Amino acid sequence: MQTKLAVPALSLVMATLLAACGGGGGDSASPAAAAPTTPATTTPVVTTPAPVLASAQDTYIGTLSDGREHQTIVLENDQFYTMYGRTAGGAFGIEGFLQGNGKSNNGSFSATDVVDSTTTTLRTGATVTATYAPGVSLNGSVVEAGSSVSFTSAPISTAVFNYNATPKLTDLAGSWSLTSLRGTSNIFTVTSTGAFTATSGACTFSGAFVPRASGKNIFDVNMTFGAAPCVLAGQTIKGIAVSYVLTNGKRQLIIAGLDAGRTNSAAFVGVR
Known part of the structure; x- marks a missing residue:
């Protein structure tokens, strides 16, 4: 804008000086002011953030890699209980259960303080790492005493x-x-x-x-x-x-x- 407006401003100054000196008379028209220009506009790029997954809270049913079944409940505070055993006569029989205080993190679930209660003893120091889709799937593994058991699961039918x-x-x-x-x-x-x-x-x-x-x-x-x-x-x-x-x-x-x-x-x- 400064470059466009410099020429007419200079012409106006020269015309004034000439008139003061008795020159530049006649009916000559003053130069027209330059039309202002509109600066170009750009469309901002809008980036849609990826959706954040809710917690793993829900109930799931599935199998362990050792052939047993499990029923897992993840509560609203990410504390969880996994009952494992086998179905006989249409009823689920418990052979043990895991309990821990987990953490849901946008599709990843983990717990490092897992306790495993069996028919004979109670063992501590197990860990769980898993991936989840809320109310759809919970898949991962349990590591305990150097051994790993994987698990898969789906939602329990309503x-x-x-x-x-x-x-x-x-x-x-x-x-x-x-x-x-x-x-x-x-x-x-x-x-x-x-x-x-x-x-x-x-x-x-x-x-x-x-x-x-x-x-x-x-x-x-x-x-x-x-x-x-x-x-x-x-x-x-x-x-x-x-x-x-x-x-x-x-x-x-x-x-x-x-x-x-x-x-x-x-x-x-x-x-x-």
Whole structure:
């Protein structure tokens, strides 16, 4: 713009000087001012950011590379429970469970504090690394004591279990005959409020099922064992419980939990 406006400005100055000196008379027209130019415009490039995947929160079912099956629940806080075992007579039988505090990160899931509770012992120091599509797949591996087991999974059919449904204490109320992870028989009597008492031979314990605050179809569970001969005498176990209808119309209940120090565990499973 400065270059365009310099010529008429100089002509105007010269004309003024000539008039002052008595020259440049006549009817000559003043030079016209140059028309301003419009600067060229460019269209900004808009980049659409890649979508960020939600957490792995949901329920999944699948197989392990050692031939066993698994049912995995990833909660809203990325804590997870993986029950593994085999299906027999249409019901899922637990042979152990993994529990850990994981982290979802845009399609990657990992946990470094995994505890593995088996039928004979409780082992610590396992790690899980996986990839996920929320509510669609969860695939990865568990590394424990130098050995690795891979797993694949897909969502559990909502016709069997709907993670987003409202949990109902009426599904649990009544009597259950449950087998513990260690193979003992237990009778649970659950009230309409979720409180329960249980016996296993001469061992007695009690606790409560509470619908999870997230509103998802999971129950928080706590139980405190009585004195000896209870194996976990005086210990309190906290964890989760899930109940769903099997294809034969019967209802299954699965309970799994650990103590506060994650050094003792308990799990129960049964059908009625």
